Amino acid sequence: MGARAKEIAVRTLDDLDLADGSVGGAASTTVVVAQRPPAGRGTTRVIREAADVAAPEIVDLLVARRAI
Amino acid sequence: MPASAWAIAELGPDGLPTRLSLEAATAARALADAAGSGATAIVAASEPEAAAAVLAAHVARVVAVRLDAGQEASAGTIAETVAALATAEAPDVILLGATPDGRTIAGILAARLGRGVLANAVGLAWHAGDDGALAGPRVEMSVLGGRAVTVSAFRDGRGIVIVRPGAVTAIAAERPGVVDVVAPPPLPAPAVRVVARAEAAARAASIEEASIIVAGGRGLGGPDGVALLHELADAMGGAIAATRAAVDAGWLPYAVQVGQTGKTVRPAVYLAVGLSGAIQHRVGMQDAETIIAVNRDPDAPLAEHADLYVVGDLFEVLPALVAALRARTSRPS
Numbered sequence: 195m196g197a198r199a200k201e202i203a204v205r206t207l208d209d210l211d212l213a214d215g216s217v218g219g220a221a222s223t224t225v226v227v228a229q230r231p232p233a234g235r236g237t238t239r240v241i242r243e244a245a246d247v248a249a250p251e252i253v254d255l256l257v258a259r260r261a262i
Numbered sequence: 263m264p265a266s267a268w269a270i271a272e273l274g275p276d277g278l279p280t281r282l283s284l285e286a287a288t289a290a291r292a293l294a295d296a297a298g299s300g301a302t303a304i305v306a307a308s309e310p311e312a313a314a315a316v317l318a319a320h321v322a323r324v325v326a327v328r329l330d331a332g333q334e335a336s337a338g339t340i341a342e343t344v345a346a347l348a349t350a351e352a353p354d355v356i357l358l359g360a361t362p363d364g365r366t367i368a369g370i371l372a373a374r375l376g377r378g379v380l381a382n383a384v385g386l387a388w389h390a391g392d393d394g395a396l397a398g399p400r401v402e403m404s405v406l407g408g409r410a411v412t413v414s415a416f417r418d419g420r421g422i423v424i425v426r427p428g429a430v431t432a433i434a435a436e437r438p439g440v441v442d443v444v445a446p447p448p449l450p451a452p453a454v455r456v457v458a459r460a461e462a463a464a465r466a467a468s469i470e471e472a473s474i475i476v477a478g479g480r481g482l483g484g485p486d487g488v489a490l491l492h493e494l495a496d497a498m499g500g501a502i503a504a505t506r507a508a509v510d511a512g513w514l515p516y517a518v519q520v521g522q523t524g525k526t527v528r529p530a531v532y533l534a535v536g537l538s539g540a541i542q543h544r545v546g547m548q549d550a551e552t553i554i555a556v557n558r559d560p561d562a563p564l565a566e567h568a569d570l571y572v573v574g575d576l577f578e579v580l581p582a583l584v585a586a587l588r589a590r591t592s593r594p595s
Contacts, residue, residue: 223378223421227395228413232404235553238565241572248572249582252533252554253590255570259552261474261531262498262587 264299265354265388265397265419267291270344270367271305271317272359273335274471275461279305279313281471282359284432286425287320289386290357291435293399294322296388300439302353306343306446307335314441320432322439327446337363338452341370346447348375354419355399360426360526361470368422380414381424382526384549389415399423407541408548427470428528428549469518473530474500477520477547480507481536481557481576488513490580491535497587503527503547505537521546536576539564556580 207214215221241248256262269290271283279287287303294301300322305313306329314326327343329335344367348356356371358364360382372379380401391397398419403412404426469475476495482488488508495502504514506523520527521543532550537543539555539562547553548567555568556579565571572579 223417224380224414225417226412226414227400229405230411230413232408232411235567235569238568239570240560240565241570242560242574245574245578245582248556248574248579249586252570252572252583253586255552255554256498256531257590259531261552262590 265294265297266299266351267293267297267301267355267357267399268344268348268353269301269303269317269321269357270340270364271303271313272361272363273305273307273313277307277309277312279316280359280361281432282361282364282425282427284316284320285427285430286357286359287317288432289425289430290355291321292430293355293357293386293388296390297354297397303439304344304347306340308333311441311443314443318439318441319434320439321435324439324441326441326443328443329446333446333449334452334456336452336454336456337366338370338454339449341367341374342449342452343446345371345374346449356422358422358424360424364424368424371422375422378416378421379424380416380421383423383425384411384429386423386425386429391419404545404549407545426526426528426549469501469503469520469527470525472501472527474498474533475503475520475527475529475531475547475550476500476533476535477503477505477537478508478514478535479505479537479543480511482508482513483536484511484513487536487576490576490584493584494533494535494580494587497584497591498531498533500531500533503532505540505543508537534564534568535580537564538562539567 267290269286271279274280290301302323303317303321304325306327308329310326314324317324358368382403383401384404385402389400396419401414478491503518503520508514509519526546528549531552532547534555553568554570555564556572560573
């Protein structure tokens with residue numbers, strides 16, 4: 195495999211003239227202060243009936259949500 | 263000195279601020295009010311007065327930068343303009359909309375001002391710093407494809423926030439603000455020049471502003487399915503959107519692509535047709551208020567995220583739905 199034969203160059207922060215505190219978490223300008231699961235959307239209502247039944251159900255939902 | 267908040271406006275084809283810009287202005291006002299200061303909106307254009315008047319309804323002050331003849335209102339020009347103004351006034355928080363230009367401007371500002379960026383905000387509030395932490399904005403972000411929400415802060419309380427559509431509702435202030443029309447600051451020659459512009463179709467241009475979106479995926483199958491999708495959008499008064507698969511197939515333009523490699527939308531209703539709801543698509547639409555899906559596959563991922571999931575053939579359900587919508591709208595009220 196050609197990829198295995200390729201040289202992997204390793205550079206330290208000193209090689210790049212970078213101070214320890216200038217990279218990584220220590221240098222981050224932002225911090226995560228909390229995390230949580232997203233709010234649930236509720237249960238999904240599934241319709242398996244034919245189109246002439248499903249279509250009015252969709253319309254009813256759009257009306258209930260004041261979308262139309 | 264109380265912390266200050268700026269919103270950077272983006273203009274639509276009509277030369278007026280987009281809805282997302284007014285949402286960012288409203289968010290800036292909420293932050294500034296909580297911090298005890300006033301919010302400022304920045305608009306840069308060759309003729310910024312009309313846009314400034316609209317923005318003034320939402321914030322205490324508008325700085326309207328009248329660009330010189332020959333200066334185009336590109337993201338680079340706006341970013342350099344804002345950077346010059348911000349260097350002089352040092353606002354604590356700068357808000358931009360989550361659009362391609364908004365992200366570009368945020369990146370340039372971060373480099374110019376040495377500030378951090380919090381992207382894809384779905385909510386934000388002012389933290390008074392009464393718990394030992396620095397005062398500043400606390401920014402809610404949807405991460406890991408919507409599987410978690412994080413709350414982040416700037417370590418020094420100051421930074422740049424990219425706001426997603428619908429994170430706040432645009433609401434006018436009780437009193438209109440003042441408008442200062444100013445000449446542009448000295449700007450470096452733009453590194454990028456726009457050499458041509460093409461106007462997107464009205465529907466393509468509007469999906470981030472639309473309250474109803476009808477989206478199609480690979481299940482559309484081709485032009486016949488796309489025609490049905492357009493018919494449904496017309497009947498609902500909605501905009502058309504697409505998955506990457508439908509765009510890659512050449513059925514719909516990239517401008518309407520929603521998802522990881524497209525736009526993020528947050529409409530009142532997202533009606534998904536012939537698309538499975540893979541995570542790459544869901545990250546762009548999962549915050550819609552109501553999600554309705556029509557798909558033959560009962561086990562598609564969207565079945566777990568939709569409010570209403572119709573298991574059926576779109577070529578049967580859509581004509582019936584269009585007929586039902588038209589029957590309803592033609593019914594005397």
